[in-house]
Amino acid sequence: MLLFRSSQTRLPYEIFDIGALLTRPRAENEAIIRGLCNVAYLGDCTALCRVLGRYKMFADTHDVGLSSHLMLDGYWEMWVTEAIASRIRPGMVAADIGANLGYFSLLMAELVGPGGFLHAFEPNLRMVERLQKSLDVNGFGGRSSVHQVALGATDGEPMVFVVPPNEPKNAHMVPLNGDVPNGASLLHTQTLSGNPDWSEIEFAKIDVEGAEEVIWSGAHALLEARKLRTVVLEFTPARYQDAAQFLDRILAPGFSLSYIDPHRGITAISRDELFARNPFEDIMLMLER
Numbered sequence: 001m002l003l004f005r006s007s008q009t010r011l012p013y014e015i016f017d018i019g020a021l022l023t024r025p026r027a028e029n030e031a032i033i034r035g036l037c038n039v040a041y042l043g044d045c046t047a048l049c050r051v052l053g054r055y056k057m058f059a060d061t062h063d064v065g066l067s068s069h070l071m072l073d074g075y076w077e078m079w080v081t082e083a084i085a086s087r088i089r090p091g092m093v094a095a096d097i098g099a100n101l102g103y104f105s106l107l108m109a110e111l112v113g114p115g116g117f118l119h120a121f122e123p124n125l126r127m128v129e130r131l132q133k134s135l136d137v138n139g140f141g142g143r144s145s146v147h148q149v150a151l152g153a154t155d156g157e158p159m160v161f162v163v164p165p166n167e168p169k170n171a172h173m174v175p176l177n178g179d180v181p182n183g184a185s186l187l188h189t190q191t192l193s194g195n196p197d198w199s200e201i202e203f204a205k206i207d208v209e210g211a212e213e214v215i216w217s218g219a220h221a222l223l224e225a226r227k228l229r230t231v232v233l234e235f236t237p238a239r240y241q242d243a244a245q246f247l248d249r250i251l252a253p254g255f256s257l258s259y260i261d262p263h264r265g266i267t268a269i270s271r272d273e274l275f276a277r278n279p280f281e282d283i284m285l286m287l288e289r
Contacts, residue, residue: 016053018110021085026078037074046130047071052081055106056137058130064166066101076103079262080232080284084108084205086266087230087288091115093200095192097151097215098122098208100169102131108205109140118144119198121151123161123187124171151208152189153217161185172209191218199225205232207284210239213246223253231255231287237279247271255287 016033036053047059049071059067069076084104088094090113096105099120109118118140122128128148135144150159150173162184163171173187180186192198192215201222206212212233222228233250237243251257257274261267266286277283 018052018054018085018107021082026082030073030075030078033074034072037072039071050074051076051103052107055110055134057101057103057106057134058137059101060126060130060168062166063101063168066103066169070101070103079260079265080104081107083260083266083284083286084232085111087232087286088112088203092202093117093119095119095121095198095201095204097204097206099131099146100124100127102127102134104205105131105144106134106138106140108203109135109138109144112143114143116143117200119201120144120146121149122146123148123150123173124163124168126163127168150187150189151192151215151218152211153191153214154189155191155194157189159187159189161187170209173211189214189218193219193221198222199227201228203230204228207232207234209234210236213240216246216250226253226289229289231285232260233285233287235274235283235285236281237275243279244275247274250285250287254289256289258286258288260284260286 016036020029033053037050039047039049041047045061047061049057049059051057051070051074053074057070059070061067066076075081084107088108088111092112093116094108094112096108099105099122102120105118105120112118120131122131125148128146132146135141150161158176159173160176160180161173206215208215240246258266258268
């Protein structure tokens, strides 16, 4: 086994304090996390790395878009990391929808504490296997469940799951139209409302490469019961047939509208301001009620 260590000078910290995400300047936190970042290659395109200066995480060395950053920097999208840390409380039931390798799942599993629970949803089996091991090795297996599920608007709808080479974080679903293409797989959707085990979800992060709209449609029971109170949702207007109508449906259950600005953090935004932006830009909305 080959072991690689950060080339930076080791800082006087043994483990990163998650509470510092909300109390210390971001640049300082990022420097500390980089200084605590280690990587061990385990073979079979798998690396074990330390993320957020705290968690052991199994990364995929074929994955250029996400694992490269986790292995060398130890963090991903710090503005979203901070926002999630500011909203999850001990005892909550949280959901990471589009969990991928589980970077946010690990953070959320710690924040809910032993009295809370995390549901991680990820249809990609290769990612699921690593995600489950990461939760287990950090001691979060008893307070979490990983679901290899493609969530959608209805139960049992056949969909084609496409994973771009070397970019599993950009995996997406398309309707079945004839044969399943080489390299893709056939999945059947489930709804968030269709499983009573998911009825207690209070916080959800939804980042599913354009499937946000159908997942929202399938979450009607959660929304009507008002159990789901806080949602971090990736919103890309160009991906939806009618983005304005989708936003109206999002806000209808009483959610306030903010977004996570990469520099200013959680920031209020009006409907008009949102649609004045580049429609191809991925915007991480913060919805609260």
